[in-house]
Amino acid sequence: MAALALSAPSAQTTITPDPNKYTPAQDVQIGREAADEARRQLPMLDDDRVDEYVEDVGEELVEAIPAELRHAGFRYTFDVVNMREINAFALPGGPMFLNRGMIEAATTEAEMAGVMAHEIAHVALRHGTAQASKAHTPAVLGTIGQIIGGVLGGTVGGVVGLGSQIGATAWITKYTREYERQADLLGAQIMARVGYDPRAMASMFQTIEQQGGRGGPEWLSSHPNPGNRAAAINQEAAMLRVQGNANTGQFASVRQRLAGMPSASTAEQVARGQARGDRRPAGTGGRAVVRVDPPARQLRPHRPASFLRVSVPANWDAVSSDDGGVTYAPEGAFFEADGRTAFTHGVQFGVAQGSGNLQRDTQQLVQSLARSNPDLRSGGSIRRDTVGGRQGLTAPLSNVSDVTGQREYVALSTTRLRDGSLLYMVGVAPQSEAGTYETAFRRVRQSLQIADR
């Protein structure tokens, strides 16, 4: 671990970045994909005057990143999101999104710059991937849905509500208190080097805390107060010399321009898909990168219905589907938007109408699955199987995920219930992970107990 000798005044806190298993190029790649998705899903303000202003402020701040923390390939970009909530987030490698509500809540340019400097510090210190490096499984990355979920906040409905139901906490938007402390201090140092009084960052954070209402604004859940936040920033500020005056003098006119525009969308409106702009439903952009924990070896018992018992990998949670079925999926693998649901890893149970003829009913079910999944294909021959202790069938299928756009492995198993209807289990995993998941699906299938009468 290389200690950093930050240039400029000697009397400032030295910040040493944590070890990181990712390369800076991976930061760039992760951030670029997430930013593309964010631009598709969030209502962008798209006002040249406001965008240019925020870019001007941002680019000045970027110039002040200490040389030791500059990474080739990082590209800091600044987009204004037409949302009312006081929020902002930055992605690995540099893309930053600033809510219009954040600009409107600031009373000075320096306050707005304070939030931006803090976000830039997270990027420069590579906190997102450093945090992922500490996870037990190095490949655990927050999904795009989770990132957007973090922005939209605890809104019910859409990918967000489900994200929080399944305990999704995106590492990208949820920093540790130690990382918050580092971003506060490095952010303060950056501000001083550009010519903003770092104490404005402290006052902006106080505004955010005061305007929180119940639960506080989403920004705080992503950027928790490391303790005595304002005091710590002001203490650092006292050691720093503010070099020059960065104020562009345009803050007031930009604020005035915003005040003359139609009001911004709320997170709830965005989550419900009511915001203006051409957005694709969350999770169905067809290009999301989804990486989840592998199935836990340990199984946990569930009751998807009164007559069913089943054990699934302990790191899968239950989510209800719109059609009355129940899906068990690992964190980050379930998506819902505009009344549609999709999952990339896990199993779904459901009951379909049947004639009592297992073979024919299974074929009909495949046909009805194909109506909502046009790329569904047979992946081999249907074989007899034991499902819930009964005679059943298992059909390997293949599909193209409408979340990731990648080929996925689908294992359909069916058996008859006493009333003639068809009980089915659909296992889904990316084709590249089919081997691992086939084992999990088989264990789930073997654990199934049916007690209908």
Ligand SMILES: [Zn+2]
């Ligand atoms: Zn932070």
